[in-house]
Amino acid sequence: DAGVIQSPRHEVTEMGQEVTLRCKLISGHNSLFWYRQTMMRGLELLIYFNNNVPIDDSGMPEDRFSAKMPNASFSTLKIQPSEPRDSAVYFCASSLPGAQAFFGQGTRLTVV
Amino acid sequence: SQQGEEDPQALSIQEGENATMNCSYKTSINNLQWYRQNSGRGLVHLILIRSNEREKHSGRLRVTLDTSKKSSSLLITASRAADTASYFCATTEGTGTASKLTFGTGTRLQVTL
Numbered sequence: 544d545a546g547v548i549q550s551p552r553h554e555v556t557e558m559g560q561e562v563t564l565r566c567k568l569i570s571g572h573n574s575l576f577w578y579r580q581t582m583m584r585g586l587e588l589l590i591y592f593n594n595n596v597p598i599d600d601s602g603m604p605e606d607r608f609s610a611k612m613p614n615a616s617f618s619t620l621k622i623q624p625s626e627p628r629d630s631a632v633y634f635c636a637s638s639l640p641g642a643q644a645f646f647g648q649g650t651r652l653t654v655v
Numbered sequence: 656s657q658q659g660e661e662d663p664q665a666l667s668i669q670e671g672e673n674a675t676m677n678c679s680y681k682t683s684i685n686n687l688q689w690y691r692q693n694s695g696r697g698l699v700h701l702i703l704i705r706s707n708e709r710e711k712h713s714g715r716l717r718v719t720l721d722t723s724k725k726s727s728s729l730l731i732t733a734s735r736a737a738d739t740a741s742y743f744c745a746t747t748e749g750t751g752t753a754s755k756l757t758f759g760t761g762t763r764l765q766v767t768l
Contacts, residue, residue: 547697564756570659576756586743586758588696593753634697641747641754 549647556654558592561623566615566635576644577610577620578634586634591593592618593640625654659744659759667765674731676762678744683753686749687720689729692741692761732767
């Protein structure tokens, strides 16, 4: 397995544009986590899924953020409309329940 | 929000010395994990300790867990320059098959030659 794969690796967009981040889980994993990392706030849990169902989205900062799992191996995190304060590195990670998590390489988002 | 806070925020030592990082958390947990992050990269899992365990070893790593104090420590013995990275503790909480994984604030370790 190639591990958790995120795309794109880098994204630069203008304020107000829609941004979609993508994540492919490791085959067989049924827990999926989305995190945002900034210098100011560290590594924040945005939302996590179990068996394709969102369990806790209390970390999603605003209604501009949404996440989906259309199938067991794929997830998207969408920001619409994007704002400069959304600039951060976004990570997804997958795991078996309660076990170690495997992280993707992250998407560095810059909103100008 | 973050579950854990780590201490110190930054640590600078010389190669060969031991490095100790501490983590405190707030709620009941299923297990506690430590991860490492090199600059600009994703996090890599180092070690997992269950809530009913008190100590665990893996190579040069030693982890302790005190659930009564809601704290854990990570000891890296005989440090190397390649150990330079940020280290995070993460707690797993939840019932059934859905487990929430929340990270602490991290410790930046610098190992100099």
